[in-house]
Amino acid sequence: MTTRTAVLKILADGEFHSGTDLGQAIGVSRAAIHKAVKALQGSDIQIQSVTGRGYRLFGPCDMLDQRQILERLSVSIPQQSLHILHEVDSTNQFLLRKSREQDISGHVCMAECQRQGRGRRGRQWWATPYNNIMLSMAWRFAAGTNAMAGLSLAAGVAISDALEAYGVDGVSLKWPNDLIWQQPGGDESIRKLGGVLVDVQGEADGPALAVLGIGLNVRLHKATAQHIEQPWVDLHTMMNETIDRNRLSSLIIDHLHSMLQRFESDGFFVFKKEWERRHFYTGKSVLLQQAQQTVQGKVLGIDQFGGLRIEQVSGQQTTYHAGEISLRRAP
Incomplete structure (x- = not known):
């Protein structure tokens, strides 16, 4: 565990902690604590520094927890198949690299911070570290890439179902891979809440591997949002409450897993009607x-x-x- 991660774990309670206390708890110098805090602040983590009192987060931090996620799952996923990382270049790339070493079908990777997250058309995916959901799931298709048509759209349906199960209303889909929201009674503009990116490796007739990458705005800080070139929204704004990322993550994993099993056996057709019902532009x-x-x-x-x-x-x-x-x- 890095010093930055250790500091954040202690500050996650939202209380003040002095540099001396942090250093003693972690086993590093005050200078190392100061450096770690500066690095976290440079990653858009809002940490308050008060002389004589120490450091605290502006609000409690709900860190991803493997045990909490596994305990809430309806499907059975081995502990070693759920990878929770503090920092990675890309959760999709992590799983693709892992696939060179072993069969990773059903594996899930989540990260608190992505350095090279991607959206459609190669655009960077911006997300405030330790505040959002960046999740990838791998699935092997014996029938090959020819059996994957419509997979990203089916994933959109699964994520929408997971959000509804959490209690989120009003989320629509936008072709091909976006989750969007329009404020009830608001203006006509729609705002992006999340997206899906699929990486594929293998043969047309099989076998092939699909890695589904999910980016979901849970809570974006202004310093991060200024990089986004389109209207956006996050779940914190939509629901006006703190989101339990571990509970929501378990729901997303459950619904993606169920979707992939059904997609593998029945294809996209069984999701087509539901996707059209959820599509914001259907009939427009x-x-x-x-x-x-x-x-x-x-x-x-x-x-x-x-x-x-x-x-x-x-x-x-x-x-x-x-x-x-x-x-x-x-x-």
Whole structure:
């Protein structure tokens, strides 16, 4: 455990702790404590420093806990299959590296801090450390990559179900891989709550490995949010309460695991109707931007592979598949 992590574990109670007490508890010098606090503050962790009193977090920190997550799971996952990391380049990349050493189907990786988290189109995924959910789950498909069409959309349904089970209302899906929210009675703008990224390795006809990466905004600090180039929202804002990340993580793992088992046996078709019901733009007029082309039309739904079906103003029906495409509501 790093000094930074040890300091944060002690400060997680929200109380003041002097540099001397922290150093004695961890077994390092006051200078090392000061350096660790500065590093945490540089990662957008809000730590208050008061002369004569010491350090404290501006609010209690709910750190990820393997034992709590495992105890709340409905599915049975071995302890060694749930990897809780304090810092990593990417939870997806961690599992992909692990797959070179062993069969990791069903393994889950979570991290408090991601240095190189990715969203769609290679964009960086911004998340305040120790405040959000960055989770990846691996699954091996004997039938190969051909059997994975629509997997990211099915994952969106599973995460939406998990959020509902936690008590979160009003979350919609946005094709292809976004979870979004629109404030009831608010303006027309929608805000991004989370997203799904799938990395795939293997053969078309099998076997193949899929790693589902989930990023969910639980609580974003302003210093982190200033890097985000689109409207966003977090669960803390939506629910006006502190979110139990361990409980929510167990629900997400449960629902993803159940979804993957059903997807492997039945494919995407069994999730198609539910995804369309949850899609924010179903039946609405949209603008679809692809490269230099903009198409206006009505969203009819999706096909059996997860492609977006659009009826253009001319009456022509076209199906679009994930790629360099952006979707927004038509004026």
